[in-house]
Amino acid sequence: MELLKGAPVSAAIRAQVEEELARIKGPVPRLAVIRVGERPDDLSYERGAVKKMEAFGLRVQTYVFPEDISDETFKAEFKTINEDPDTAGILLLRPLPGQIRERDIEAMIDPAKDLDGISPVNIAKVFSGDSSGFAPCTAEAVIEVLKFYRIPIEGKRAVIIGRSMVIGRPLSMLLLKENATVTICHTRTREIQTVCREAEILVAAAGKARMVDETYVSDGAVLIDVGINADENGALCGDVDQPSMEARRIALTPVPGGLGAVTTAVLAKHLVQAALGVLP
Template sequence: MITLKGAEVSAKIREQVDELCKGMTGSTPKLAIVRVGERPDDLSYERGALKKMEAFGLLAESFAFPGDISDEDFKREFSKINENPEIQGILLLRPLPEQIREKDIEEMIQPKKDLDGISPVNIAKVFAGDESGFAPCTAEAVVEVLKANEIPMTGKKVIVVGRSMVVGRPLSMLMLKENATVTICHTRTENLKETCKQGDILVAAVGRAKMLDGSYVGTGAVVIDVGINVDENGKLCGDVDFDSLEGIASMATPVPGGVGAVTTAVLAKHLVIAGLSQR
């Protein structure tokens, strides 16, 4: 089984970013990472994003708020970030605590700064196949991994396990745009294991540590794991039991070191595009 490492894909995106930067004048684009609380997966993503922006020669600042901040107070603080002309892009780490109306924030964020595709405007563009908006970074990263490794999507059966607006649904739209035949599954899908085994490409985006193992994978399938979880030993792991795939899958992404590294590279690319559009 071939391990699809994110670093190699990230390096290719870095070349695209460098090319985009040649047409940029003025100040370096700046990313605001907005976090509420201290969820382990959020902290991991934040660290990776900060490191990636620095590596790509871009600016980033973290805005962290306590997990019990009120809806009113958070909206006030978010508005300041949203309206700050020195910030060209925003990454909001989700889900937000239940006392905050997340839908309100999604509607507040300026689409031109919405690098992770959470605003109604950008989501609508993704579903319409309009590339002028920003797709969610993780969903786009999955497509980038497949393209960089020359894994064809046209005509292939793609099984996406997970129906969130963060990954599952927008990824399905991006896959359809690549002429794949897509099936969206979730934890309540009947005969989930049998359905997953039918996929040429299996994408795990369900948010449950090691939920899928080799028994869910068809012989020779490509497995893309976008999960970021913490196991019983406090270590990062994906939605897939990676070791169980040996001898079954042809290729698979590890966690960590797989899609996550590409997601932050896509975020950097989106930041440069946003910076160029706001000159």
């Protein structure tokens, strides 16, 4: 088993960010991270994003609101952040609590500041193949890893486990844009292991700890683990049962140490692009 580690990919993106940052004449771009409540996964992602922005020489400010904040109050607060001229980009940690109408927030966010591709404008661009919109950072990070390690995408059979609008569906569009042949699996997919074993590129984005074991892959496959989970002992793990893959002739992104670092690097890249007005 070959490990496709995220650190060298992140370092390559950092070099690109530093080059683009040198072109900015005004203030260093500032990211607004918006969190409602204290969900452990949100806290983990927030810590990673803040650390990455600071390491890349970018500014970041977190806005934290109580979990029981009303829909009306949150919208007013979000509007202020969204319209702040010093805010170059926004990362909204989701899902939001049930009392907040998340779709209204998605419609409110300025597409030019929507670094994680939640705006209907950016989603439409991703699905139409228009590269002038921001794609979700995790989906784009998958493409970054494949390209960094010079893994061919064109003509390859790619299978994605998971159909969410955060990863599965937008990633399918990004892979199609690279001329892969894409299949999306989900909870109703019959004989899912058989379908996955046909994949030359398999992306595990089911959100279920260690769901994907050796029965899901064929030798020679590239396996991208998107999952961030805690196992029964509280240890961090992905959607892939990595120990079961040790003897397999595959390439795998580990968890931790894999896609997470690339995702936050893509977020930093998007922030600088937003400040430069490159996208959308």
